[in-house]
Amino acid sequence: MESSKTEHRAVIMFVTKDAAQYSTFAKWSAEIKRGCSSLDDDPRLGRPVEAITDxxxxxxxxxxxxxxxxxxxxxxxxxxxxxxxxxxxxxEHLHMTKVYAKWGP
Known part of the structure; x- marks a missing residue:
């Protein structure tokens, strides 16, 4: 499928406005060339967030x-x-800050 000039400009505009560092871009580009087509992040190591619950x-x-x-x-x-x-x-969840040594909205 052939891309139009407008589509190319849209991609260039997006990349320019929301540009990652060159090293990140190069890494992603290499992954795409190796055949990776997923847009999701890979699972990360470490503990899951358990403290932030209702x-x-x-x-x-x-x-x-x-x-x-x-x-x-x-x-x-x-x-x-x-x-x-x-x-x-x-x-972030209670939307409170310290006001004169007391917590408040």
Missing amino acids: DMVARLQGLIMSDPRIKVDEISSECGISHGSDCTLIH
Whole structure:
């Protein structure tokens, strides 16, 4: 199937606007030449994310509402999850930040 100039320009515009680093582009290009046609990422090694669940969000919200001055380290030890997971849950899922040493929306 022959591509039109417009399709080529669209691809060039997309690649230019959302360009990855050259090394990433070269790696992907090599994988395509080897026959890889999947657009999905390969599975990664390591632990899956287990801390970010609806139950954990509700538990954190309960802790914060019962003591608005609670510290992230105290939440971490109480819930048994990492400091980074706590921050993700608080900021991205509960949409809270510290306001004058208290958690608030």
